[in-house]
Amino acid sequence: MKEKFARWDALFVQYMKRDWKKIIIWVLGLGLFSGAYVPAFEEIAKGKGLLGMYETMQNPAMISMVGPTPVNTAADYTLGAMYANEMLLFCGLFAMIMAALHVVSHTRKEEDHGLTELVRSFQVGRQANSLAVVTETILINILLAVFTGGVMASFGADTISAGGSFLFGASIGMAGILGAVIALVMAQIMPTSSGATGSSLGIIGLLYIVRAGTDVSNVDLSMINPMGWTYLTYPFTENNWVPLIWATAFCIIAVIVAFALEGGRDMGAGYLPEREGREAAKKSLLSVPGLFIKLNKGVMISWLIAFVIMGAAYGSIYGDMQTFIGSNEMMSQMFTLAGVSIEESFTGTIMMVMIGLVSILPIAIVNKLFSEEVRLHLSQLYSTKVTRAKLYWTSVILAIVAGVIGILLASCGLGGTAISAMGDSSSMDIGDFVAAGYNFLPSVLFFTGLAALALGWAPKLGKVIYAYLGYSFALNYFGGILDLPEWFSKTAVQSWVPRMPVDEFDEAVFSAMTVISIALMVFGYFGYRKRDMVEGA
C-alpha cells in the first residue's frame, strides 16, 4: 500500500504550487458566478417578478433546462427558491466539467505527454499521481463550496439563509467532486487522453439529458441519477442534505474502482483497445473543402447545437412575457416601445443579441486558416497545385455557409419554442422569426469580412475581431438602457440594421452592408495572395 502511493504528498504540494493561479481563478470565477448574482435576482424579484418567474419555471422546457423546484404555489416561491431553481444545476454542471477536465489533464494527458514517465523514474509510487490529483481536486471543490456559500450568505437576503447558502455551495462542490471521479475512472479505461476527456464529458452530458427527461416526467427518478444528487438538495426550500450523502458514497466507490483499474494497467494504456483509424482516406476528405470541413467539424457542430439551445432558451420565455416584463422596470424600459407588442419588441432585440453570437462561428472558421498556417500544417500543401485563392475562398465560403445555417438554427430554435410557449395567443409565425433572423445576415457577413480582411493583411489581428464583436454586442445589449448618443451606438455594426419585426425591412441598408462585406473579403484576398506565409513565427 505504502509502495503504491509513495511520495504522493510531495506531488500534492508540487501541484498546489503549480496550479495556485488556476485554483484562484477557478474558485473565484465559479464561486462568484454561482453566488454573487443575489442582487440581480433581487432586481428580478421586485413587484410581480417572482410570480411571473414561477409561472415561467413551470414550463416543461424550462424544467428540462434548469431543473425543477419543490415549491407548489407561487406564494412560496421566494428569492432563495428562485435562485436555487435557476442557478444550482448549471453551476454544478460547470463545476463538474471543470473538475473532469482538470483530472484528465493531470493524469492521462501527462502520461500521453511523457511527463509521468519521468516522474515515475524517481521514487514515486505507481498511483501517487492519481491520489495527489484527486486530493487536490477535492480540496479545490471544498474551497469552492465554502467560498460560494460565504458569498451568498454575505448578501444577508431574507430568504437566503446561511445554512441554505452553504448547502448550495456544498452541492456545487459535490458536483465538482463527482465530475472528478467520473473523469478518474474514464482515464483508466480509455486508450488516450482525448478519449478520456471525450467520454467523461459525454457521460456528464448524458446524465444531464437523462435528468431533463426524468425531471419533467417524475422527479423521483432523477434521484437515481448521480447528477440529481447535487441540485435535488433544494437549498432554501427543503434544505435536504441527504443527496450529498449518496453522492459521497458514490464518489468513494468510484475512487476505489479507479484505483483498482489503475493498479492493473500499463502506463499509457487503457482497458479499451485503441480504435484503429482509416488506412486510406475517404473520398470526401480528398479536397480542400473536404479537409476544411473535417478540420472545423467539431467547432461547427458544437456551436450550431449551442445556437439551437440558446434560441430555445429565449423562446421559452415568451409564454409568460407579459407578467414577467410588466413587473420589471429595467426590463420593460429595455423592451417597451410605443405601439408594438412586448413579444415583437423582444424578438427584435433578442434576435440582434443572438445573431451577434452567431457571428462568432464564421470568425472562428476564418481565423482557423491562419492558425493552421502558423502551426505549419499547410507547409506541404503550399507545394502542391492548391492555390492561395482556393485556401482563402474555401475558408471564407465555409464561414458564410456556417453563418447562414447558424442564423436558421437560432431563429428556428427561438421561433419554434416561442410559438409553442405562447400557444393560441401567438401573434407571430415561424416565418416572422426567420425573417427577423436573416435581417441580420449582413452583420454576420460584415464580421466575416473583417476577419477575412485581417487574414489577408494583418493575420495577427484576427483575434481583435472578437473584441470588436464583444464591444458591439455590449453596446447593443445595454444601449436600450443607457441613453447613448446616436453616433456612439452606431459604432456597433448591428445598430445600422433595423430591428424586425418592429421596424420595417430596409432593403438599402441590407444590400449596402452586404456589398461592403463582400468588398472586405475581396480586398482581404488581395492581401492574402501577395503576403508572405507566416510559418512558426
Add this chain to the structure above:
Amino acid sequence: MAEIVKVQGLQKKFGKFKALHDVTFTVNAGEVVGFIGPNGAGKSTTIRTLLGIINRDAGDVKIFGKDVWKDSLEIHKRISYVPGDVSLWGSLTGGEIIDLFIKLHGGGDKEKRDYLIKRFELDPKKKSKGYSKGNRQKVGLIAALSVDSDLYIFDEPTSGLDPLMEAVFQDEVEKIKHAGKAILLSSHILSEVERLADKVAIIRQGKVVETGTLDELRHLTRSTVTLVTEGDVAKMASVNGVHDFKQTGNQATFSADNEYINDILSEAAKLSVKKFESVPPTLEDLFMRHYEV
C-alpha cells in the same frame, strides 16, 4: 544537362533583419545538390522562396525556367516537397494525410504509396497525434515520394528518423536520382550529403559562400597526411604547402595543400619513406573550415 533550379543573387528581408544577402546556386536534372549550413543560415528561407510561400526582395529565382512567385502553380505541378518539421492534423490518420497530400498534388501512384508505407514501416491507421517526430517525417516523405515529380525538395528530411530508415530514404533518393530527377537536399547530416550529393552549396549568414562538386571543393582544401620516414622527419616542416606540422618520433602528421603535393612527395622521398597516408578532407572538414574564424 537541363537546368532545373536557378537561383541568382536572391535577397530577402524580414522587417529590418536581412535573412538572405546573396544566394546563388543551380540544380540540374539528374543531380543531387546538398544545401548545407548551420541553423539560422537561411536554408529554410531559401526553400520557402523557391516554393513561393514567401516573396523575395531581389534576385532572379527560377524553377523549370519559370518565376517561382508568379508561376508557382505551374511549378508546383512538377515538384515534391517535404518540410523539415512535418506538422500534421492530429485527428487524421497517417494514411488519410498521405492520401490527401497525394490527391492535392494531383494524384499519385497507389502501389508506390503502399510500397513506401511498407518500406518505411509506418502504421497508417494510427491518428497522427500519436506519431513520434520520425513517424511524422515518414508521412511527409511517403506523400512526396509517391507522386511523380521532376524536382524534389527535402528540408532536413531525415531529422528524427532512425539509421535504418535513413538508409531507406537514401536508397529511395538514389532511385529518383537515377531516374533523372533533380533533388535539392538541405541537411545537417553531412555524411548523408556526402553520400548522396553531386554538388554542394554552403550557406553562411544568408550568403552562399561555396558551391561546386565535392571533388572541386576538396581540391581547394588540404588533405591530412601521415608520414613515417627513416631520416629526420622534422625537415618536412619547412617544405612549402605543409601546415600544422606535428611530430612524434619519426612520425609526422600535417595538412598539405593539394597544389604542393608533388613538392611534398619529392622532399619526403629524400628521407626514405616507410609509410605515407593521405586522407582527403571530409565534408565536415570543408564545412567547419567556413565557420572557424
